[in-house]
Amino acid sequence: MGDIINGKILAEDFKQKIKAQIDEAVSKGYRVPCLATIVVGNDGGSIYYANNQKKLCDKLGLKNRSIFLEETIDEKDLILLIKELNEDNTVDGIMLQVPLPKNLNEEEITNLISPYKDVDGLTDFNNGKFYKGKKAFVPCTPRSVMHLIKSTGMDISGKNAVVIGRSNIVGKPVTQLLLNENATVTVCHSRTKDLKSVCKNADILVVAMGKPKFIDDSYIKEGAVVIDVGTSSVDGKICGDVDFDKVINIASHLTPVPGGVGSVTTTLLIKNTCEAWEKNVY
Amino acid sequence: MGDIINGKILAEDFKQKIKAQIDEAVSKGYRVPCLATIVVGNDGGSIYYANNQKKLCDKLGLKNRSIFLEETIDEKDLILLIKELNEDNTVDGIMLQVPLPKNLNEEEITNLISPYKDVDGLTDFNNGKFYKGKKAFVPCTPRSVMHLIKSTGMDISGKNAVVIGRSNIVGKPVTQLLLNENATVTVCHSRTKDLKSVCKNADILVVAMGKPKFIDDSYIKEGAVVIDVGTSSVDGKICGDVDFDKVINIASHLTPVPGGVGSVTTTLLIKNTCEAWEKNVY
Missing domain, CATH: 3.40.50.10860 (Leucine Dehydrogenase, chain A, domain 1)
Incomplete structure (x- = not known):
């Protein structure tokens, strides 16, 4: 039975640091x-x-x-x-x-x-810098994915990472961030043949396909870290792309939906705002 | 025995089209x-x-x-x-x-x-647009790689492509261009473990590592299209990353060095210049 990666606890940690930083600024x-x-x-x-x-x-x-x-x-x-x-x-x-x-x-x-001031990394200018590996504002969802992976303590360098999805807001920037950490990264999508065997080789699996509960345990390498970016609405409830109850038995770490990736994103937006502010104020 | 992909012939084809276009403009x-x-x-x-x-x-x-x-x-x-x-x-x-x-x-x-006017795609602005999948000037070496792959007649969609190297001028933009064509793309680099087995699974292999003759036939899937972007100087001669004499026996198509990727790049720069000009003149 793997561990649940708790996005709320991670977010809470960031929030406390931000609060402390702002309290200090106010006191000064x-x-x-x-x-x-x-x-x-x-x-x-x-x-x-x-x-x-x-x-x-x-x-x-x-x-x-x-x-x-x-x-x-x-x-x-x-x-x-x-x-x-x-x-x-x-x-x-x-x-x-x-x-x-x-x-x-x-x-x-x-x-x-x-x-x-582009704290959600929307502009072409920030995108260009980011994909060249330079310091830039990065959209908050991919940043959240990386923080969640790192929170497991895994050493990403040299690991096989598989990203399902190639969107501008998740798949592509996550790929870039994983490369920055020296993972070997495979990008899969709707045209990928034999998705299962590609995923079975992943030490890190990031799923952003928008298909509720599509990824079950047959896609997972034993001990993998699995990050579920899916947020579909099923019968009025938010549901991820990963079949949680099956995958938790084989993964070493898995994010829940809700309570995973989405729990961190707004906090990261505030964190980016604080970083922009630091440059203006200090 | 595979086919040699002749960059000079491909470049000649582009040159003739450019010449015809300019002759026509002059006549008008x-x-x-x-x-x-x-x-x-x-x-x-x-x-x-x-x-x-x-x-x-x-x-x-x-x-x-x-x-x-x-x-x-x-x-x-x-x-x-x-x-x-x-x-x-x-x-x-x-x-x-x-x-x-x-x-x-x-x-x-x-x-x-x-x-x-950024015909070599150097600016962050063009990079940002490019990585979002929008129309933008793209550096000429990755464009050359794609033209050479397409010149073989291979249908890229759904194929396993492996890119060795993650530089801003080759590896990253080639990855993006292959994704645009619906390949499943794996990016490898110096930290990749078991490079050989990853490459062995590649229908398309793009090599940009800067290690003369490093890739021999033991890395190649039978029938693969292999593009050699390496240009090292060995004993005063330009030499690629692929051991040509060994790999040509197992690949379906292979670019030589010199006479491959590099033969097309300057022509593509001129092609980009003509595209910029078309917008200004017509």
């Missing part, structure tokens, strides 16, 4: 970090995440400017808002919730965010 | 494309490549502005030059030969090149 008379969150339209996920960010900012002592805009907003006004936030010295991080409504040019607009 | 009274090549200092490789670019521009009917600068140039003057070339409507492509002398901030300077 510095201004506290500020995250600006922009939601355009009525996307349920975006509103949910924005509210979570606000709650966590409140809890840890950061300022949060939550800006909710009508779906019908003129593109020019949104651009103007981003430019104002870029130039505002009291704002450290800008989180533009995507997807934007279809009438807005998402790529062009996200690229207007100052790379120094 | 359009201005011809112009590539500006900047060399700073006395790096032998940089001067060699710059001269090759000039020769090929002359041959195909493009303009070439070769700019040779002293190693001691003031950074501000180099920055000014790039800004002037960015704004010059008669220049379509800017090729800054790297590495720059150590006293210059290479990263900052390359990022000043207009992304629309």
Whole structure:
């Protein structure tokens, strides 16, 4: 029986460090970090995440400017808002919730965010730096995956890692981060032949395919670390891509859904905001 | 006995198409494309490549502005030059030969090149777009690798591809390009354990490790397509990473060194310059 990797405990550890850092800054008379969150339209996920960010900012002592805009907003006004936030010295991080409504040019607009305030790593500028192996803001989900793997104490160097999924927000950046840690990385996807035998060879398996409970124990090498990035809704409940009850018997470590990857991401966004703030304040 | 993939023939095919395109533009009274090549200092490789670019521009009917600068140039003057070339409507492509002398901030300077004239894909902006799977200028060596694989007629989708090397100029972009074509891609490097068994499973093997003749037939799956990106100098001769005489007996297709990947790169730089020019002229 493997160990459950508890995302909530990991997040709690980060939160305590952030809180301590901000308490210290306040005691020294510095201004506290500020995250600006922009939601355009009525996307349920975006509103949910924005509210979570606000709650966590409140809890840890950061300022949060939550800006909710009508779906019908003129593109020019949104651009103007981003430019104002870029130039505002009291704002450290800008989180533009995507997807934007279809009438807005998402790529062009996200690229207007100052790379120094782009705390979710949305801009091409930060992406380019990241894939060259340079310091840059990295989207929070792949960062969460890496923190969860490292929390097991595994030495990643030289291990066989398999990533299922090649999306811009999970598969590709996770691949890059695993390479940075000297894993041998195989990227699989819908066109991969004999997925099972590839996975069976994985010391580290990161699953981001969006197929509820697709990966059972027949895909797992004994003792593997398995990270489940899937979040499908099944019968009103959030469900991962991994069949937890079967895989926990053969993996050495496995993340639950919920309570795994997703439990850490908002905290990492706040952590990125604090890193941007440190450069502005200290 | 496998087939030799002839880079020179592939390059010749591209050259003829470029020449025809430019002849047609001239006959219509359009201005011809112009590539500006900047060399700073006395790096032998940089001067060699710059001269090759000039020769090929002359041959195909493009303009070439070769700019040779002293190693001691003031950074501000180099920055000014790039800004002037960015704004010059008669220049379509800017090729800054790297590495720059150590006293210059290479990263900052390359990022000043207009992304629309960055025909060798050096800027973070183009890198960011590229890794998101969007249209962008891609460095010419990985593009050459892909053209050589495709020239064999192989259907890449679903194939197992193994890339040895994870550099920013070869391994990482080749991985991305193979994923774009729906290959299952494994990235190997110096820390990979049991490289041989990983390679033995490759339908497509791209080798960029910089170890002369390291890969012999014991690494090759029968019928594999093998692309050798290595260019080491051994006893005054250019030599690849693949032991050609042994591997040609088991691979279905193999690139020679010289005469393989390197034979196509300069032509692809000119091709990129023409693509930039098309957008400006048509």
